[in-house]
Amino acid sequence: MVTLAVTGHRDLTDQTAELVRAELRKLLATRAADGPLVGLSCLAAGADTIFAEELVDAGGELVVVFPARGYRENRGHAAHAPSFDRLVRAAVEVQELHFSEVSQEAYQAANEVLLARADVVVAVWDGRPPAGPGGTGELVQRSRAAGVEVVRVWPEGAARTGGQGG
Structure with missing residues (x-):
């Protein structure tokens, strides 16, 4: 069994989202050849959700980690609520951290959970230095320092919309 945790940007362009989806599909198929897959995701819009959708479609087991109570309502997930809700229902485990609201501290704690459980961190990441604590x-950086394999997914032509996005 291989456990993959996802981290990635929320502000992907529509074209980038499709490029990333195709790359994640290939990555998951390759990793599934080594045995069953477990994937960890916070289900943020963008990379986290795309990874979770592809994992579930590939037959992997999804573990959801919410950085704070009321995460769906507090993060304004209305635009991707159907996907979010479907993925929560598909999850084999949902872990909700004790924070009362989403914050850098909550995201850092969620990242600790991801890192502690992951064999591989899948980073949908443009390669830029960290913008702050709790982000992609x-x-x-923390995964590499801990000796956890990092697979970067950033296809040729990928771009961000310029909004905030992990």
């Missing part, structure tokens, strides 16, 4: 770049 920071988890990549």
Whole structure:
């Protein structure tokens, strides 16, 4: 069994989301050849959700880690609520951290859970230095420092919309 944790940007362009989806599909198929897959995701819009959808479609077991109570409502997930809700129902485990609201501290704690359980961190990441604690770049740095394999997914032509996005 291989446990993969995802970290990635939320602000992917529509074209990038499709490029990333195709790359994740290939990555998951390759990893599934080594045995059953377990995937960890916080289900944020963008990379986290795309990874979770592809994992479930590939027959992997999804573990959801919510950084705070009321995560769905507090993060304004209305735009991707159907996917979010479907993935929560598909999850074999849902872990909700004790924080009362989403914050950098909550994201850092969620990243600790991901890192502690992961054999591989899948980073949908543009390669830029960390913008702050709890984000994609920071988890990549921490994973590498801990000796956890990091697989970067950033296809040719990928771009961000310029909004905030992990």
